[in-house]
Amino acid sequence: MCRTLNGNSGMTPEEKKKALEGIDRRDFMGFCATVAATLGLSSSFIPKIAEAVEGAAKKPSVIWLHFQECTGDSESFLCASYPSVEELILNVISVDYQETIMAASGIQAEDALKKAMTDNKGKYLVICEGAIPMGTPPGPGGKPGAYCQIGGKTAYDIAKEVTAGAAAVVCVGNCSSYGGVQAQRPNPTGAKGVGEALGIPTVNIPGCPHNVINSVATIVNYLLLGSLPKTDRHGRPLFAFGKRIHDHCPRRAHFDAGQFVEKFGDEGAKNNWCLYKMGCKGPQTYHNCSLVEYNDGTSWPIKAGHGCVGCSEPNFWDNMQPFYERLPNIHVPGVEATADKIGFTLVGAAAAGAAAHAAYTFVNRGKLDEDKKEGE
Numbered sequence: 001m002c003r004t005l006n007g008n009s010g011m012t013p014e015e016k017k018k019a020l021e022g023i024d025r026r027d028f029m030g031f032c033a034t035v036a037a038t039l040g041l042s043s044s045f046i047p048k049i050a051e052a053v054e055g056a057a058k059k060p061s062v063i064w065l066h067f068q069e070c071t072g073d074s075e076s077f078l079c080a081s082y083p084s085v086e087e088l089i090l091n092v093i094s095v096d097y098q099e100t101i102m103a104a105s106g107i108q109a110e111d112a113l114k115k116a117m118t119d120n121k122g123k124y125l126v127i128c129e130g131a132i133p134m135g136t137p138p139g140p141g142g143k144p145g146a147y148c149q150i151g152g153k154t155a156y157d158i159a160k161e162v163t164a165g166a167a168a169v170v171c172v173g174n175c176s177s178y179g180g181v182q183a184q185r186p187n188p189t190g191a192k193g194v195g196e197a198l199g200i201p202t203v204n205i206p207g208c209p210h211n212v213i214n215s216v217a218t219i220v221n222y223l224l225l226g227s228l229p230k231t232d233r234h235g236r237p238l239f240a241f242g243k244r245i246h247d248h249c250p251r252r253a254h255f256d257a258g259q260f261v262e263k264f265g266d267e268g269a270k271n272n273w274c275l276y277k278m279g280c281k282g283p284q285t286y287h288n289c290s291l292v293e294y295n296d297g298t299s300w301p302i303k304a305g306h307g308c309v310g311c312s313e314p315n316f317w318d319n320m321q322p323f324y325e326r327l328p329n330i331h332v333p334g335v336e337a338t339a340d341k342i343g344f345t346l347v348g349a350a351a352a353g354a355a356a357h358a359a360y361t362f363v364n365r366g367k368l369d370e371d372k373k374e375g376e
């Protein structure tokens with residue numbers, strides 16, 4: 001028997017009832033409060049979120065596609081233990097197709113996909129995980145996109161067919177958003193993010209992996225308002241990617257005071273000083289990691305003592321390398337310092353600091369883009 005996660009042919013009514021009973025009311029409201037905070041909504045929205053989640057007459061059908069990736073975003077999604085998240089997620093959305101975790105395989109899985117697409121035409125959400133290879137393998141019989149095929153179809157053809165009837169396409173993780181590690185130079189398979197490969201608009205929730213609270217908040221936003229959240233020019237929801245790591249970093253006071261970790265394990269590291277000199281890319285990375293943290297608010301890279309590598313930025317595998325080297329020294333107009341000394345300069349000069357980083361980002365990104373063009 002073909003069994004999907006929660007579609008019409010999925011959980012039995014008894015199983016659904018049992019799952020719902022497993023959600024403690026206080027935990028559920030706590031979950032709604034977390035989502036409201038992530039979306040930047042006031043606490044007055046908590047009951048509205050609860051109502052939207054509980055009252056949705058028909059849970060949106062979700063088709064989750066896998067392409068070139070490590071399955072880290074599925075792991076991120078499934079391992080989250082927000083209050084009874086398994087049960088909650090299974091009842092907020094109807095995950096009708098997800099190759100990694102569905103029991104069906106082969107023809108049965110293909111049938112589940114076709115049924116979800118037909119039954120919910122124009123209304124289902126597609127979540128994409130992984131990049132799409134556009135290159136052609138060398139040798140006889142090589143066809144475009146053949147580096148990634150499922151059931152004899154290329155990732156490109158599957159994505160094109162499935163997204164054509166979707167209400168919206170949400171990309172989770174850096175690979176589906178922008179190509180990820182597969183697209184790193186020299187990009188042997190011609191990997192691209194889903195939006196770029198297909199030429200369609202997508203909501204991108206990058207990260208390596210993405211933070212599940214951001215995908216859940218995006219879906220709840222859809223349930224609550226019937227629309228997807230506003231995004232920046234890279235397709236990232238502004239509620240999660242509207243601010244730089246550096247602007248909300250708990251180590252920022254040490255940056256401003258010129259107190260830096262010089263070597264892993266030194267006194268500065270023990271005192272949680274700024275990781276800028278250890279290569280932290282927080283000053284040019286947009287993500288809400290410091291505010292929501294990973295693993296249900298347990299930790300995040302900088303809290304764990306490692307600099308940010310910019311995993312939510314397009315082409316971070318190229319643009320943010322070397323990961324363990326500080327941002328290059330540059331002379332900032334109007335500031336008598338190089339980037340290395342900027343922490344000292346910034347004491348009492350926060351406005352100049354913002355200008356300095358903006359100038360740095362502009363100069364450095366321009367150089368990186370130039371480098372990339374040359375390498376292509």
Ligand code: SF4
Binds near residue numbers: 245247253255274
């Ligand atoms: Fe935090 Fe990194 Fe900025 Fe230092 S450079 S304050 S560690 S984001």
Ligand code: F3S
Binds near residue numbers: 307
């Ligand atoms: Fe990624 Fe930097 Fe956050 S490495 S997880 S964007 S702190």
